[in-house]
Amino acid sequence: MGIARAVDGWLDRTLRVVLPPRCVLCGGRGAGGRDLCAGCAADLAPNAPCCPCCALPLATPAPACGACLARAPPFDLAWVPLRYGHPLDLLEARFKFHGDLAAGRVLAECLVECATRGRPALPALLVPIPLHTARLRERGYNQALELARPLARALDVPLRHDLLVRPRATPAQTGLDAKMRRRNLRGAFAVAPGFAWPGHVALFDDVMTTGATLREAARTLKRAGVARVDAWALARAPRR
Template identity: 75%
Template sequence: MERLRSVDGWATRALRLLLPPRCLLCGSAGTAGRDLCAGCASDFVPNAMCCPRCALPLSVPAPLCGECLARDPPFGRAWVPFVYAHPLDLLETRFKFGADLAAGRVLADGMVDRAVADRPERPEALVPVPLHAARLRERGYNQALELARPLATAFGIPLRADLLRRLRATPPQTGLDAKTRRRNLRGAFAVAVDAVPPDHVALVDDVMTTGATLRECARMLRRAGVTRVDVWALARAPAKR
């Protein structure tokens, strides 16, 4: 059961009424009631040229990236509006590892704004990538769920945080190649017993690196009878050179 903090709980909302917003990155006055100024917001790198299937940033337009040509992903399309780069990476690190929920709110607002502009095809439900119970207790919140909540509210899409379960804790994935990540994640996720999933869902996550976690989650959902799984993530890491 989640005792957990929210990126926009009542205490946060009350504080925002009392204190003017300040940019979390440079300290200037925030814009549009947010803790981010227009200048720093403009420094976020849009994921404008990317693989239409997995959203991998590309240097030149292509029908699909090499990875998707070689190995068809189990999800239909990925909508990932930003490249994981400076200065978004600073806010993401504070949000994910520093318990900075104000940073999470800024990132969630940016994701909602881009969804309004990009208009990705609406699924029947949003499914946040789950954390293992031990990691959830340690962190106090699931960053994917905190991004999914504002999206669900803004677009009236049901939020199905009950659908997927993380059965097994896995070692940190940072620095691992795609093959090792896939091996670590085998058997890590399952669809909840007696769950009746919709036909079309979108998995929600923060950063898509190799896509191994999202592929495994999508595979489990497809196995449970979901006809189409898409991916909605905040940022996509460029391919390593």
């Protein structure tokens, strides 16, 4: 495995010399060995300040947003380093819906960079939000899993994508308000039988919109006996 990884790294460095990186958004010269130029990278907005409970973008720092003060989420902490908006939304759409793996690689590199600068305490296990088998077959890959893999490697955290399952096919969340998203996801997740869950698990999703998906998944893990569940994502959408 070590030799294969070294060879892969050598090939990647060689290709970068022969084919210099180009920005996947504007076509300009890539910066820092990444297929993203300095200008487009600067347009990726950090999610600060934000609610420490649910990562909702805030105008000024606060102990929690109004919704979390009224009712705490089922997860214990949220870590979402970027805000969902232009141009991250373009990269996300190209990766999630159009199979653009170059856009996915850029997103993963940005995620790992954010994680090395600062993130909450490491969990014992990282679990990506699963897709139903029908959706997975249609898309061909799980975008949350593909982003979680390099993150888990960079942080040296075990990753399992087979322990949380989605037995019920739910309609797409796009276009639904927060209440409809919650209703749509009731009973959407289940845990694989016979696994002894550790005390601290982080769930990972690509984008946290209302938080309904991560909330329902966190409830499922709490019912399975996990003491601490964190919600991680690449980007957090502002409240509509």
